[in-house]
Amino acid sequence: MKITLEQAVKLISEKDNMLILTHTHPDGDTLGSGFSLCYALRSIGKKVNVLCPDEIPEDYSLITDSYEAEDLEPEFIITVDVASAEMLGSLNDVYGGRVDLCIDHHGSNSEYAEKLLLDCCAATTEIIFSLIKMMDIPVTKKIADCIYLGLSTDTGCFKYANTTSASHRIAAELIDLGADHATVNKIFFDTKTKSYAKLEKMALEGLEMHFDDRCAIICVTKEMLEKSKATPDDCAKLSPLTRQIEGVMVGVTLKEQDKGVFKASVRTREGINASDLCSRLGGGGHAQAAGCTLNGSLEESKKMLLDIIEETLDDWDNIDK
Amino acid sequence: MKITLEQAVKLISEKDNMLILTHTHPDGDTLGSGFSLCYALRSIGKKVNVLCPDEIPEDYSLITDSYEAEDLEPEFIITVDVASAEMLGSLNDVYGGRVDLCIDHHGSNSEYAEKLLLDCCAATTEIIFSLIKMMDIPVTKKIADCIYLGLSTDTGCFKYANTTSASHRIAAELIDLGADHATVNKIFFDTKTKSYAKLEKMALEGLEMHFDDRCAIICVTKEMLEKSKATPDDCAKLSPLTRQIEGVMVGVTLKEQDKGVFKASVRTREGINASDLCSRLGGGGHAQAAGCTLNGSLEESKKMLLDIIEETLDDWDNIDK
Numbered sequence: 001m002k003i004t005l006e007q008a009v010k011l012i013s014e015k016d017n018m019l020i021l022t023h024t025h026p027d028g029d030t031l032g033s034g035f036s037l038c039y040a041l042r043s044i045g046k047k048v049n050v051l052c053p054d055e056i057p058e059d060y061s062l063i064t065d066s067y068e069a070e071d072l073e074p075e076f077i078i079t080v081d082v083a084s085a086e087m088l089g090s091l092n093d094v095y096g097g098r099v100d101l102c103i104d105h106h107g108s109n110s111e112y113a114e115k116l117l118l119d120c121c122a123a124t125t126e127i128i129f130s131l132i133k134m135m136d137i138p139v140t141k142k143i144a145d146c147i148y149l150g151l152s153t154d155t156g157c158f159k160y161a162n163t164t165s166a167s168h169r170i171a172a173e174l175i176d177l178g179a180d181h182a183t184v185n186k187i188f189f190d191t192k193t194k195s196y197a198k199l200e201k202m203a204l205e206g207l208e209m210h211f212d213d214r215c216a217i218i219c220v221t222k223e224m225l226e227k228s229k230a231t232p233d234d235c236a237k238l239s240p241l242t243r244q245i246e247g248v249m250v251g252v253t254l255k256e257q258d259k260g261v262f263k264a265s266v267r268t269r270e271g272i273n274a275s276d277l278c279s280r281l282g283g284g285g286h287a288q289a290a291g292c293t294l295n296g297s298l299e300e301s302k303k304m305l306l307d308i309i310e311e312t313l314d315d316w317d318n319i320d321k
Numbered sequence: 322m323k324i325t326l327e328q329a330v331k332l333i334s335e336k337d338n339m340l341i342l343t344h345t346h347p348d349g350d351t352l353g354s355g356f357s358l359c360y361a362l363r364s365i366g367k368k369v370n371v372l373c374p375d376e377i378p379e380d381y382s383l384i385t386d387s388y389e390a391e392d393l394e395p396e397f398i399i400t401v402d403v404a405s406a407e408m409l410g411s412l413n414d415v416y417g418g419r420v421d422l423c424i425d426h427h428g429s430n431s432e433y434a435e436k437l438l439l440d441c442c443a444a445t446t447e448i449i450f451s452l453i454k455m456m457d458i459p460v461t462k463k464i465a466d467c468i469y470l471g472l473s474t475d476t477g478c479f480k481y482a483n484t485t486s487a488s489h490r491i492a493a494e495l496i497d498l499g500a501d502h503a504t505v506n507k508i509f510f511d512t513k514t515k516s517y518a519k520l521e522k523m524a525l526e527g528l529e530m531h532f533d534d535r536c537a538i539i540c541v542t543k544e545m546l547e548k549s550k551a552t553p554d555d556c557a558k559l560s561p562l563t564r565q566i567e568g569v570m571v572g573v574t575l576k577e578q579d580k581g582v583f584k585a586s587v588r589t590r591e592g593i594n595a596s597d598l599c600s601r602l603g604g605g606g607h608a609q610a611a612g613c614t615l616n617g618s619l620e621e622s623k624k625m626l627l628d629i630i631e632e633t634l635d636d637w638d639n640i641d642k
Contacts, residue, residue, distance in 0.1 A: 158479045158492070159510050161503035165493035171479070172489035182482035189480050190565055194534065197566045204522045213515060244511055245518045 008117040009134050019074035022052045023082045024089030032150025033080035033124040035063050036143045040132045047072040053089035063146045081124040084110040122162045125150030141178035148179035157189045198228035216242035217252045243267040262294045262301040329438040330455050340395035343373045344403045345410030353471025354401035354445040357464045361453045368393045374410035384467045402445040405431040443483045446471030462499035469500035478510045519549035537563035538573045564588040583615045583622040
């Protein structure tokens, strides 16, 4: 059942011994939401813990360094930035069916929780910020860091089209409250891990352009992953690279999963539907970001994809624009 | 003589037939400032032109597409985002000595103009926005685009430490006024020109790491520039790459200028002074971004630099931190 911000405030105010769950492969928004809400509720005397189904990457120590789990028996389960129970990963079995409140910004939320506070704004931390302020809880520097981190990472540092004037107004408030915006952005938008830098270099060496440079493809083999010691996080960061090249309508990153199995991450510019393209190969996703799995050698997988991309670009050439 | 915003408003209100000058190698802030001020003053019936000493890159057509030069005899010369008369380039000879008003945000402004409106905020367009609002001129979508473009590009899309809460509040206002933030950011922060992509690939292939991976060097030869058809703009965009690698304290981009002449762009992390480092080789610059020119072969130039960098890193190891 969807509830309003006021109803969520009332609900949380009445409860204690809360457990906040984040999604798998945690990002800045789910962690920023979880830890800010935890710190805020603890500051008014409630017992609260945060639980993440995966290990939290080192990059987030800025917001997790003052956290220690408390001894508590969870009575009220909250999920933050978790669009479906499946996104709880290993925590789904235990908690998936008993989430009391979900706070989220994904329009695709599957409404798996008892109560849902949904607002399709740029980041879930925007909702958490409103909640904390409505509860009259003082926003400390640490809370401001958490909220800013979620907002900045989910908007690509205010770059993406999902950024609104409200996002900027919240960022302004957070900076005034002491959020260390420069450090957050240096870590997340101005630093490449060594393993990523190595992987990127190897991947770009094999960059191929097709169809009048409107399609760019890079490949990541298991050998490259081993040589660079790249993490799944490193690998995910490659996906936007191909589309960034001027004139590219379809950018593809092919990643070797197993011998003869490749996962394609497809990124498109407006006008080309990535989800439609990938669905023709058994995959799916969003309009500008989708994926599919291909069975075959690298050359075979590439050919399957390129054939579909060529047809898609031909179709696009032939429609009235 | 430094003047206040109120004095600048009064001064501009009294004048007509104005010429606004931008700096050489124009960027988003000088162009955004110049064109927004021009459009605003024209909308209240004044005759105004903008003059840029260099050709304006295609990327800025979003803000220049509705501009046409008017027939006017300049009576009042304004410079925007121009810290010194030398930055007027080819326009310095004619106008350098007769600038009536300079509007700028560089603390290093040489006070070459008759009157100076200086505010060391993140972008000169922030000052122009205040000026336009104080003159009660309606901010059109086009003006909002200009102001946003300057603000976004000078803050690295709100990434750099110079971004303030005021910058975010202005961005919020501009988005509400119709600024096309998503398009601006796609052009300036999510697109690589083909020539840049080629140059980057070639440069990264030769990436070298030194001194326990605390120094990263890439080289750009004239052959690479010819092969990639890279512009000076493309070349300039390489400079931050080396420092972005995790753990790198000193990042260097060596560019071949002529046979036996290399220009080094040095970028450092806090703690290492790039200007001090470059001054030991006859160059200079800012604390975290500086440069110098080296005479010798590629290997000789690299060795000269690496020797100084090694000493600098040793010194840094030995100070109390």
